Each structure stands twice: as structure tokens, then as C-alpha cells.
Amino acid sequence: xxxxxxxxxxxxxxxxxxxxxxxxxxxxxxxxxxxxxxxxxxxxxxxxxxxxxxxxxxxxxxxxxxxxxxxxxxxxxxxxxxxxxxxxxxxxxxxxxxxxxxxxxxxxxxxxxxxxxxxxxxxxxxxxxxxxxxxxxxxxxxxxxxxxxxxxxxxxxxxxxxxxxxxxxxxxxxxxxxxxxxxxxxxxxxxxxxxxxxxxxxxxxxxxxxxxxxxxxxxxxxxxxxxxxxxxxxxxxxxxxxxxxxxxxxxxxxxxxxxxxxxxxxxxxxxxxxxxxxxxxxxxxxxxxxxxxxxxxxxxxxxxxxxxxxxxxxxxxxxxxxxxxxxxxxxxxxxxxxxxxxxxxxxxxxxxxxxxxxxxxxxxxxxxxxxxxxxxxxxxxxxxxxxxxxxxxxxxxxxxxxxxxxxxxxxxxxxxxxxxxxxxxxxxxxxxxxxxxxxxxxxxxxxxxxxxxxxxxxxxxxxxxxxxxxxxxxxxxxxxxxxxxxxxxxxxxxxxxxxxxxxxxxxxxxxxxxxxxxxxxxxxxxxxxxxxxxxxxxxxxx
Amino acid sequence: xxxxxxxxxxxxxxxxxxxxxxxxxxxxxxxxxxxxxxxxxxxxxxxxxxxxxxxxxxxxxxxxxxxxxxxxxxxxxxxxxxxxxxxxxxxxxxxxxxxxxxxxxxxxxxxxxxxxxxxxxxxxxxxxxxxxxxxxxxxxxxxxxxxxxxxxxxxxxxxxxxxxxxxxxxxxxxxxxxxxxxxxxxxxxxxxxxxxxxxxxxxxxxxxxxxxxxxxxxxxxxxxxxxxxxxxxxxxxxxxxxxxxxxxxxxxxxxxxxxxxxxxxxxxxxxxxxxxxxxxxxxxxxxxxxxxxxxxxxxxxxxxxxxxxxxxxxxxxxxxxxxxxxxxxxxxxxxxxxxxxxxxxxxxxxxx
Numbered sequence: 001x002x003x004x005x006x007x008x009x010x011x012x013x014x015x016x017x018x019x020x021x022x023x024x025x026x027x028x029x030x031x032x033x034x035x036x037x038x039x040x041x042x043x044x045x046x047x048x049x050x051x052x053x054x055x056x057x058x059x060x061x062x063x064x065x066x067x068x069x070x071x072x073x074x075x076x077x078x079x080x081x082x083x084x085x086x087x088x089x090x091x092x093x094x095x096x097x098x099x100x101x102x103x104x105x106x107x108x109x110x111x112x113x114x115x116x117x118x119x120x121x122x123x124x125x126x127x128x129x130x131x132x133x134x135x136x137x138x139x140x141x142x143x144x145x146x147x148x149x150x151x152x153x154x155x156x157x158x159x160x161x162x163x164x165x166x167x168x169x170x171x172x173x174x175x176x177x178x179x180x181x182x183x184x185x186x187x188x189x190x191x192x193x194x195x196x197x198x199x200x201x202x203x204x205x206x207x208x209x210x211x212x213x214x215x216x217x218x219x220x221x222x223x224x225x226x227x228x229x230x231x232x233x234x235x236x237x238x239x240x241x242x243x244x245x246x247x248x249x250x251x252x253x254x255x256x257x258x259x260x261x262x263x264x265x266x267x268x269x270x271x272x273x274x275x276x277x278x279x280x281x282x283x284x285x286x287x288x289x290x291x292x293x294x295x296x297x298x299x300x301x302x303x304x305x306x307x308x309x310x311x312x313x314x315x316x317x318x319x320x321x322x323x324x325x326x327x328x329x330x331x332x333x334x335x336x337x338x339x340x341x342x343x344x345x346x347x348x349x350x351x352x353x354x355x356x357x358x359x360x361x362x363x364x365x366x367x368x369x370x371x372x373x374x375x376x377x378x379x380x381x382x383x384x385x386x387x388x389x390x391x392x393x394x395x396x397x398x399x400x401x402x403x404x405x406x407x408x409x410x411x412x413x414x415x416x417x418x419x420x421x422x423x424x425x426x427x428x429x430x431x432x433x434x435x436x437x438x439x440x441x442x443x444x445x446x447x448x449x450x451x452x453x454x455x456x457x458x459x460x461x462x463x464x465x466x467x468x469x470x471x472x473x474x475x476x477x478x479x480x481x482x483x484x485x486x487x488x489x490x491x492x493x494x495x496x497x498x499x500x501x502x503x504x505x506x507x508x509x510x511x512x513x514x515x516x517x518x519x520x521x522x523x524x525x526x527x528x529x530x531x532x533x534x535x536x537x538x539x540x541x542x
Numbered sequence: 543x544x545x546x547x548x549x550x551x552x553x554x555x556x557x558x559x560x561x562x563x564x565x566x567x568x569x570x571x572x573x574x575x576x577x578x579x580x581x582x583x584x585x586x587x588x589x590x591x592x593x594x595x596x597x598x599x600x601x602x603x604x605x606x607x608x609x610x611x612x613x614x615x616x617x618x619x620x621x622x623x624x625x626x627x628x629x630x631x632x633x634x635x636x637x638x639x640x641x642x643x644x645x646x647x648x649x650x651x652x653x654x655x656x657x658x659x660x661x662x663x664x665x666x667x668x669x670x671x672x673x674x675x676x677x678x679x680x681x682x683x684x685x686x687x688x689x690x691x692x693x694x695x696x697x698x699x700x701x702x703x704x705x706x707x708x709x710x711x712x713x714x715x716x717x718x719x720x721x722x723x724x725x726x727x728x729x730x731x732x733x734x735x736x737x738x739x740x741x742x743x744x745x746x747x748x749x750x751x752x753x754x755x756x757x758x759x760x761x762x763x764x765x766x767x768x769x770x771x772x773x774x775x776x777x778x779x780x781x782x783x784x785x786x787x788x789x790x791x792x793x794x795x796x797x798x799x800x801x802x803x804x805x806x807x808x809x810x811x812x813x814x815x816x817x818x819x820x821x822x823x824x825x826x827x828x829x830x831x832x833x834x835x836x837x838x839x840x841x842x843x844x845x846x847x848x849x850x851x852x853x854x855x856x857x858x859x860x861x862x863x864x865x866x867x868x869x870x871x872x873x874x875x876x877x878x879x880x881x882x883x884x885x886x887x888x889x890x891x892x893x894x
Binding site: 037038039040041042043044045046047048066067076078081082085086087088091096098099100101102103105107112114116118122124125175176177182202204206211212214215216217221223225226228229230231301302305306350353354357383451455 | 611622668670671672673674675676677678679680692693694695696697699700747749751753754755757758759760761762763765768770868869871872873874875876877878879
């Protein structure tokens, strides 16, 4: 029977491995920070106000382009419309994406639009309480500058206007703008075309109370967010490099396990499953999105990430459980149902939420769950339930870690009295647990720290003449880090081939049948002590 | 000898006039008859531009409509901000638009320069966002644009282009004369302060769009403040403007506060050289100063819009006027108002 590699490795080798992993870690940060541009780009657009003079605009949609050849007839502002006696229903807001002299590209991966209205305060024409705005929107695309526009989507959407007016509502302050919240407007899961055109109308119907009491709109602004092409390329390259690396170590790991005479234990299976979910994220299927118009890629990416997170959280629970050292037979997944259920339930809630938002957006890119009251409540409910699940999970995890530490200190006191094999067995358990605990905490701390840095900082730092893209470094660095984590886990916690002290353990086992189960269920049983191992052993003895 | 002196003094006079009319391009706002500025020949005909501005006009014809809108915006905002003051930013149908008020180094001139530089940056940036201009944020000449282009890393904010254009178009008059004169330094400073009023009040807006809409991925961008806000900021700076004088520090000439006990002005503050006139009486020698006779005033106010101060102690008429007001109106979001007419009696006070 063999222990894990980590126990049998000499300190020197462990240090070398650590240094190599650190180098890769630094490299993955640098790839994002120095080569890639910032992850996303935001482009602001101001809608052009076009005039639709035809009465029959409902049957055959005519497309209004804001600029370029055969642009629509424009008005500068609505005072001009007032003078020319143009009605609200004949005004079309036109937005062309991207700006002149640029093209969209499939490398942008997704396109998100945020809507914002500039609404002026007028003492007689204020925004009514709880007003919502009805938007009739059409989206079209074309792939060269001269061809006709092809309609992609048409929808009538409602959005709640939540605006407040900071200054006093007096006649003096007429003309000041309301402070309005940004409205989610559109989400495209793939950018397959070069040019997009949006035609937005705000139809007024006094009888049905449509678009009444929404104040005096001055302008419509949009912000388009897409992933930067450069970042996508760096990201894909990274994924393409990481896939085979993790895949190879996974195959190697599984081979080792199957080479053993006993069937694999639970912990080994969970580590393997973690490897599979990591590879599942890694596989660069996004390459296809460059060639094909796969709008579901965004949703698919969410699902893959969700599976990995769920797997990682389950792994931590099971790892703790298998190191409890309380002589209970575990080694079965069903033992952990209490801890795993919050994970499964929480992920399921987020999955349903994501399906409701991004899933529906596959059909209607203008859909937003936050637009309606029921949707908002539903979404909040899902998120709150998921949050409760997360809290529950962490309570369980903390409790288990606490238990392990309690047992460790209990075991330490009686370590010297044990036979050599049993002592080594327990020392091995303690060392393995402490090692993973340390590494996991370090990784989690890194993730949190970099997350905070990327949230707080302005996106890029100037550093010795180079621009460091902090946000990109965060993404590639953290992604690389968790890959290395899984990689190191599979490598270090694979069963070792080395066989020392076999005679002794068999001799011991005769007398200790009660703890036999524990000795076999966890990978353990111990052999050649390494220096670190000896050190922790010593520490444990003190 | 005397003829040379004559020529020289004429030249000086010419130069003085030239330097005095540095905000003449604001006259563009008055050129509604020209229609759209669409070809290079129109540039030549525009009144109020100096030769180098005409050159910029020719090189950037498509931007000129935005500049003109900017000029209009500046005048409107000036009139809004000064509606209650003795000088109410009234314009003339001639060059310079504000008359001689802005040709002296007064506070009012400082405000006009700042608001006009800001308005050009604002209007050009707006035109960029609506796609009217070709270069904008993706223009290679603007600082901060990556060489790899839009596909690799997107473009810089349009405001960078707007500010750069304002710097080249509005400042060129002062720059072309060199940096020596105190008026040039004052104008340049105030122009920059106006643009800073936009730049330092850009709103940062963010959107989270990570897994399930979490803030794992967050994108932020800068949005321009509404121009009314910019106007308010510059008006505040006007109220706290610093009186300065030219001083030589080493080889360079700088503006320092006249009163050495005041703390030195920052980039955002407005500076002026000469105290303002009281703007009380109509002055035929300085066009633009209309005087306050005939202006409405507020009887109850103790501030500058109160009858006491507004009328410069000359007293005021009071008459009761019937005002036809709109009431119980029905509005659409654009272009439609249906109101009843309400009549009410209002006391109006006008300065003598």
C-alpha cells in the first residue's frame, strides 16, 4: 500500500515543483497584464433622432441609419420637432454599431447594450411615480456597407424608469436633467456580423396610458460593451495551452490509480472529477464561435463555470471529511449529503436564474428579468436562496475544518505512544491536510485580493513605461492559478509507488483491526518520511 | 519718421484689435443663415475666424457643425447663468458677440472663455457619440489610443478627442501670438479651466456582467456631465475667481495672485486681470454694456437680482400686469403640449 506522492517527495523536489508552479503563475499574470488589452471595451453612442414621414410604418419596416450614405432626415433636438409639428410617434431613434470607420468582429464574443435617457425636469411635466417606458425596438445587421439591412429581432419592451431629481423642484431648475438609473437593454451572445443597426421608437398612446408621464426626453444614450478582440485571443491561447496540460496530468493520475490493486477511494475519485470539470472549462470550444454564430456560448460558459465551482466546493468538503481521523467509515459520497445539498441547490438556483435571463435572451435579446416586478422578485429570490446556500456551505466547511484541527491536536498528544506505522499514518494525514489547507487558503486569498484590486483600481497601471492591465491580469492570473491548483492537486495527491516499511505495517495491522478501515479508506499509509514530513512530525510531537 | 511711427502705431492698433477679439468665433452661433458647413469654401466665408482657424476648419469640415452648436450652447448657458446679474450675457448682432465686455481682462471675459472652450469640447464629443465624425476616439493623433486599433483593444473615450479639438481650435488665437502677453496667458488658463470643468466631473458608470450578472466582470466607462452641470461649475469658479498679475519667474512668465496672501489658483480656477465695470449704465463707447434700465428685478431679494442692487439705486417702476400662463397641461415626451390658459395678475418691477 502506498501513500500520496506528497508524503514521499523529498523537500528539495517539493521546493522545485513549487518554484516551477510559481513561475507559471507569474507568467499567467504577465500574459494578462502585459500582452492583453483590457478585457472589455465600452463605446458610448448617442441616438440620432430621425423623422419617419411615412404613415404606414408598421407594415414594411424601413431602416433609419444615423449617418453614412442615405441617412435619415434628422432633427437636432425636440424644439425643432415642436416647430415642425412632428409627433412623438414619428420619431425614430437610430443607433449604428460600431462607430464610423470600424467594424464589429466575431472576436468580440458578446455585445451588451445599456440604455440611458436624458430626461429634463419641467415643473409641469414631471416623471410620474413608478413610471415605466415602453420601447419598440428593431435590430438589424448587414455585413457590407452597401447591402440591405436584415432584421434580427423586433420586440416591444417595458423598462422601469427610476429617476430622482437632486436639486429643488423649482422653476429655477427647469432644464436640469434627472439622475436616472442605467437600464439593461440588450445582450447578444455572439457578434457574428460587422454592422448592427438599432431603430427605437417610443410610441405614445394616451388611451392605453403608454409612455405618458415619462417626462421630457432630451436624448437617448446607449453604451455598447463587448469583449476586446485582443483579450479574446490571449484568453483562447491560454485555454488552448492549458487544456492538454491538465488533460495529460489527469490521464497520468487515473493510470496511477488503476495500477493499484485496491479500487479507488472516494477522495481519489473526487480529485479526478475536479480534473474533469477543470478540463471541461479549459477545452477551447470558443474557437468555434469565431466561425459559427453560436449565441448560446455565453450561457454555456456560465454553466461550465458553475459546474467547476460546485465541484471545487464539494471537493473541499470531502477532503476535510476524509481527514477527520475519527475512526468512522466514510468513503461514500452519500455520507456527505448534508454538506453537498446546499452546493447542489445553490448552483441549481443560479442555473435557473441564468436560464431565465440568458436563456430567454437567446430568443429575445432585449429580454431582461429585471424589467418586470415579478421577474425582479423571482430573480432576487433565486439569488437570496443561493446566498443562503453559500452561507450554509461555509458554516459546514468551517465546522469541519474546526473538527479536523481538534482531532489533530487530540492525535498529537498520543502520537509518541503509537507504533511506528500508525504514527506515520497519522503524521501523513496531518501533513497532507495542512498542506492543502495552506495552499487553498493562499489561492483563495489571492483571488479575493486580486478581485478587490481589480475592482478598486482604474483598470491599468503604468509601471516602468509599460501599461499593466490589472483587470486582464486578474482574469488570466486567477484562471491560471486555479488550473495550477488542480494540476498540483492531481500530481501531489496521486498514490505513490514507493514502498517502505511494508513489513512493519503488516505486522501492526494484525493488532489494530479497528483502525484498518481508516488506513485503507484514505489513500495513506505511510512510508519514507521526507524532511518536511519529519518536520511536521516533530511539530506534531511537540 | 512720422510715417513710420504712424504705420507702427496702426500695426499696434491692429494687433490690439486682433488680440481683443479672440472669442470672435462664437459668432458662428449667429450664422444660422449659412446652413450646414459642409465644404471647405464655406470656411472662408465664416465671419469671426482667424486665418489659422480657417485652416483647421478646412481640414475638419465635418467638425464645424459641432463647433457651431458649441458656440450656441456657450451663449445659452452664459445667458442662463447670468440671468439674474447686471450683465446678463446679452449678445449683439456683430463681432464680437458679447461686445467689448469680453475684450477686457475681466471676470466676465474669464467666464466667457471658459464656457466657450468647454462647450466646444462638449459639442464635439457629443457629435462623436452620435457618429457624425469619422475620427474621434479612434483617431491616432489623440493621446491614449492603442496602436493595435479598435479590434484589438477598442478606442479611447471620445472626450479625449473633444478636448484635443477644443485645445487646437479655441486656443490657437492665443498660441499664435506666443505666450508672452498677460491677456493670452489669462485666456489660455481660463480655456483650460473650462475644459477641466468637464474632465473633472466626468461620471463613472459601471455595469456588472459576469456569471449570472455578478460583478466578477465589471466594465466601467466615463459619461460626460450634463452641460448645465458644467455651467454651474464654471459659474462657481467665476464667483471665486482670482485676480492675477503677470510676473517673471526665471525666464518664463506666469500669472500669480495679485494679493500674495491668497492661495495660488489651481488649474480649475478662473483668473482675471482687470476689475469689472459696474454694468449699471448703458455705455455707448463699449458695446455690450446695455445697462440695467428696463430689466426686471425681484423686490424681495437682497441679492444681485434684487431691485436694490440690480437698478443701481436708481429705483424701479412697479406695474400690475395680466399674465397668460399655461396650466393643467397634457404632455407627451416630445413635441406635444395641450394646455388651458390661466390668467393671473402679477406685479412686475422694472428698473428705471
